[in-house]
Amino acid sequence: MIISESSNWVIKDSAFRQALHDEFGATFNTKDIKGIRCDGMDISSLSGIEYFENLEWLSCSHNSLTTLDISQNLKLINLDCGENRLSELNVRNNRALRYLYCYNNDLNNLDISNNPELEVLECYDNAHLQIESIYGVMIRRNPYGTGIRVLDTTNNPKLKVLKCSSNEITSLNLSKNYQLLHLDCDDNRIEILDVSTTQLNHYIPKTIVYSDYPLQCKMASLKTLYLKKDWRLKGINDASPVCIASNTQILYK
Template sequence: MIKRYRPLIILLFVALFPFWSQAQEIRLKTQKKIGSKISLTLYAEGDLSLSGVKETPTSSDSPQEYTLEQQEIVISGDLRRVKVSNSELTEISLQGCKMLEELDCSQNLLTTLNLAEASSLKKLFCYANNLTHLDLSACPLLEHLKCTNNQISVLKVGHLTKLKELTCSQNKISQLDLSKMKQLETLKCYRNQLASLDLSACTALEKLWCSENSLETLDLSHNDKLRVLWCYNNKLSTITTKELPNLLWLHCENNQLRSLDCSHMPKLDKLAVHSNAIKGEEMSALINSLPQKVGIKTSFLVIDTHNSQEKNICTANQVALASAKGWNVLDYCGGVNDHQGKKYNGSTTATSDLCSDREVNVLWTLEGILLYPIEKGAVVKVYNLSGGIVAEAIASHDAPLLLQLVTPSEGTLVVTLDGKLLRKITKGNRL
């Protein structure tokens, strides 16, 4: 039976094939004047046609300039990648674009974007438009999404399980469902209206920018791959962490923090914590938790003396302790020096818990550093001004303690007792 009708089946297939393989079509409307240039990047498999411009189209991953003959352009072909950014587009229509994988229509004047016929999209850049709504329900394969700087209030991304990069900053978003984003590596959601952010499923997350929202807590206990964290200008009173072995940068300034523990951040070398409420023992605890750094450029923005609401206090003794650990202690100073700050010598505010109040004599002798009297169990560490530890010991009994320097040292050394600054000492001087 099948053999009998095989010729008819073949004829039917040939007749219908043009409809099944109908070329994809994209229509663009622009406010650019006729005769002006427009830059298009078009990559298609097979033939490519283009109407509304003077030149013959070129299939390429590089941008090509075309001269407008009309303010409406029609692109036809088996399109895979299209870039038409910064072109004063007011409208873009996608028809039958089932094979389109990448679309960049950023920096235009779009108010709507219909993606219902773009089910193969893996990369979508539509940032810097006037979009108020973005329906991604037909795009389950998306891996990279950039929709920054629009007017979007609701962004449904819960079904995008393949997403690796989500950049949705500078919108009006109040909620984000990230519960299925196990592959997400980069999240930029700053300058929105988020009151909470659940990152527990985002175990691959490496970079997080969630600044300028209304977050009160931030739980990072499931995000041990984080390398960069910017969470400034929120309402954070706590940052919950577990192990962040790869974290390099932490910017948590302008919040409501009273304490911060960095003891599980061994690679940290840039910390901005100014404009919070950390002082006294909590400031000392923060400094003691900082990783020891030697020969690495560090930045510890601890205070902003130009901020009248600043509640942090970091004394000269605490600055010395941080410096002894290899940290460059800085005053943000209202953003001076391209937001890098300037050297900070510390507050003169007197508080009993800012440094050790024990009456211990310290002397730099030919044999080493001598301390007396000293209590059993006391932990003594001696640093050079580069942050290197040159001597350390735990007193085994109540008696004078002599620490031999592991490396020859000159100049000034910093002596700490049980994690608090005890003395600065210069060779040959008793302080």
């Protein structure tokens, strides 16, 4: 579709029209557009985004969006819609989606069960968001403090970093996460944690995660922690209060 300055019927929000004009000029073909950046422009609606059928990335954070329909943007890989007023976000049609940033909104729920390529999910600071379960997602920077009860990463053997602190997780099966280099599961309800099949004893490149501690599992509920024989983990073996509770027993396999 050709968009011009007279296409008010397609792009109804004047601030969004201006953002497109600034980036692509007075006239352009929506099929030619691979990415749109319109952060912080006081946009209330992205109506018309459905015509950008080849869109691969969309950054529309720090606006006033209350709805966002990306159901027709099937090639979308990267979406940043953080700092808006979204109460719902449907990404079920976006199977190519790899990066999703929807932090600081008003989301009540989030279904990512149909996003097999998802690698990064940031959905913190959504006061009403309760994610009951996340399955089959490679989480590098995962949603913390969102009430997760079940977290299944057994289908993600390439997972290197997992941060799932401040949730309500009662068990965590890491038996298939052979490449895991960093785990932060502080403030959950786990009683037994086995990390012996991971690579937590290996050096963590700062390009992957900026942390001096490969394992942080401080929680009052944790009774037993299983490490691999001969492991020495900074913060764990020296019983740093930052990483582990004093009542947790360390055993070796």
